[in-house]
Amino acid sequence: MTEPALGIAGVVLLLGLAIGLVVADRVHRPAAVLAAPAQPTAAVETTAPETRYVESxxxxxxxxxxxxxxxxxxxxxxxxxxxxxxxxxxxxxxxxxxxxxxxxxxxxxxxxxxxxxxxxxxxxxxxxxxxxxxxxxxxxxxxxxxxxxxxxxxxxxxxxxxxxxxxxxxx
Incomplete structure (x- = not known):
């Protein structure tokens, strides 16, 4: 192969590898992520904390x-x-x-x-x-x-x- 063909082949190889990693990450999540419980959301306070005087x-x-x-x-x-x-x-x-x-x-x-x-x-x-x-x-x-x-x-x-x-x- 000539030098330009090797350069193009290298770019195609790297691009294919990058796309493959992105697709694999989306399709096959690690077991630890799949098994992790959903994170609780912070409860919204129904009453505001009492404001008192603070010297300013x-x-x-x-x-x-x-x-x-x-x-x-x-x-x-x-x-x-x-x-x-x-x-x-x-x-x-x-x-x-x-x-x-x-x-x-x-x-x-x-x-x-x-x-x-x-x-x-x-x-x-x-x-x-x-x-x-x-x-x-x-x-x-x-x-x-x-x-x-x-x-x-x-x-x-x-x-x-x-x-x-x-x-x-x-x-």
Whole structure:
């Protein structure tokens, strides 16, 4: 046989072997697999476990310059996210605002800022309130928009200055 014929024969042999193994596995299951009892499925709980208060705390360090925060001092926090949303508007060149260039730049960059902070609790907690405190400047208007025993979402309308935000649950 020539070299290409040997190469083709080798490929056909390997392909046939692979197909044979797959078919044999489907047709002839090992006796241990056939004799194994069916695995029980987990019973669905009809009653939810009672949720009790678990202290939950998160400290976020906001750096200067509208950068994303870093977290520290986490208690009963599985994960957290801070989403920043900023909308910049540039007026058309034909608009005459009558403002000096330095005020014009402020107008362009301060159209709309907001933050959405999501805190997911490690263990469900039955809390009475969420306190948000800030050290380092004035925190813009904020609101706890959604919350339950597993998570809380805090919306901050405006820029957050450099400083430390503490989010704490209480009974």
């Amino acid at each position: 705390r998160l400290s976020l360090q906001f750096p200067a310059g509208d950068e994303y925060p870093t977290g520290s001092g986490e208690t009963n926090v599985a994960d957290w996210y801070a989403f920043r949303n900023s909308i910049n508007y540039t007026p058309p060149a034909e608009d005459k605002t009558g403002k000096p260039p330095d005020q014009m730049l402020k107008q362009l960059t301060d159209v709309s800022w907001s933050w959405l902070i999501v805190v997911a609790f490690d263990r469900p907690t039955q809390y009475g309130r969420i306190d948000v405190t800030f050290i380092g400047g004035e925190l813009p208007y904020y609101q706890v928009t959604r919350q339950n025993s597993r998570y809380a979402i805090i919306h901050v309308q405006g820029r957050i200055p450099a400083g430390q935000m503490d989010i704490v649950t209480s009974e």
